[in-house]
């Protein structure tokens with residue numbers, strides 16, 4: 476199809492307009508979902524000290540090296556070391572300390588014997604014990620100081636998203652505060668005089684408004700903060716009023732949906748032509764795209780109004796921009812090649828982004844299929860509910876056959 480811009484060209488224009496937001500210091504519990512802007516370095520060693528991996532006895536390996544059920548080694552227990560103890564008892568030949576998992580190993584000990592390897596176990600553990608099984612080697616069941624990370628080691632580079640695993644590592648490394656990006660502030664605007672809040676009665680020609688639900692949720696998934704969510708009519712100066720409001724609210728991004736194609740009442744296209752460029756992109760759905768920035772740097776997206784078009788356009792253009800604003804190093808969703816479970820036709824000359832389901836019954840052979848009976852028709856908002864991924868089919872491909880390897884963007 477002639478005169479269409481590639482997805483890559485459009486995305487390049489979008490990303491060229493992105494200026495990363497300020498970074499600030501927040502306490503670790505407030506950093507969930509934020510993007511790290513300075514490397515995370517360990518403030519203490521992990522583990523902090525040599526400690527026991529088992530409940531049992533700290534011993535001198537030489538005392539128990541030959542222990543067996545027939546010839547058990549007898550040791551005298553001279554100390555008890557619960558977790559949190561500050562003790563470091565001396566152990567002479569033939570002596571042991573009872574020790575719990577996580578307790579500091581005495582300097583004089585060089586192996587741990589679990590309760591299970593003694594005759595009396597926990598029940599008989601504070602007087603004399605009989606070790607019936609020798610530890611495998613010096614150091615058995617001892618978790619060494621710094622074995623995981625040393626003070627000052629980089630645990631995470633800047634640019635990664637902080638989830639529960641990353642924040643737990645920060646806490647374990649003794650870190651109380653991290654430097655993260657602030658959340659992008661986003662305004663979500665639906666356009667259309669036919670739109671009515673879901674649940675309200677509909678007169679002829681009216682439909683429930685659903686794009687703001689979609690886009691606000693996608694913004695939140697991308698760690699953005701929706702500061703205003705509203706609908707404007709197909710006539711009047713609603714979009715311009717919103718752009719002015721963006722300045723007052725300190726918004727970073729405005730996402731319009733609808734009103735960008737070729738009709739008589741395209742309110743975004745007709746009123747924001749001075750701050751936005753309207754292009755046709757070689758993708759289906761999502762062909763008509765508006766994008767621009769205000770003098771103050773607020774990014775303005777004009778997504779097509781069809782619900783599937785809006786969803787795809789968000790994935791392809793808005794989400795990468797929101798992540799780039801936050802300084803995220805990886806702007807892409809994970810992708811993989813999967814065999815098609817059914818055949819479908821694709822639009823000529825435009826890259827297809829098809830709402831897809833993944834059959835994960837066989838873990839060694841996932842397959843992909845369209846989520847909607849009607850293929851990629853952009854109005855199928857109900858079928859969108861089943862979509863688990865996007866199948867991406869190149870512009871040159873006319874149809875997908877069963878078994879063809881299809882690129883799939885997971886979500």
Ligand SMILES: Nc1nc2c(c(=O)[nH]1)N[C@H]1C(S)=C(S)[C@@H](COP(=O)(O)OP(=O)(O)OC[C@H]3O[C@@H](n4cnc5c(N)ncnc54)[C@H](O)[C@@H]3O)O[C@H]1N2
Pocket residue numbers: 665666667669670682683684685686687732733734735736737738741760761762763778779780781782784853854
């Ligand atoms: N003559 C042409 N007509 C169209 C073209 C074209 O190239 N030439 N492109 C088509 C394509 S492709 C798309 S996509 C749509 C995009 O249209 P708009 O972005 O202008 O969107 P609207 O016309 O406002 O709405 C389209 C469709 O989506 C429904 N909609 C809109 N907003 C919402 C919402 N918030 N919640 C639920 N549904 C919404 C709306 O009622 C329409 O049915 O243009 C084609 N036309």
Ligand code: MOO
Pocket residue numbers: 758759760761762763779781783784853
């Ligand atoms: O681009 Mo439209 O989104 O094909 O339906």
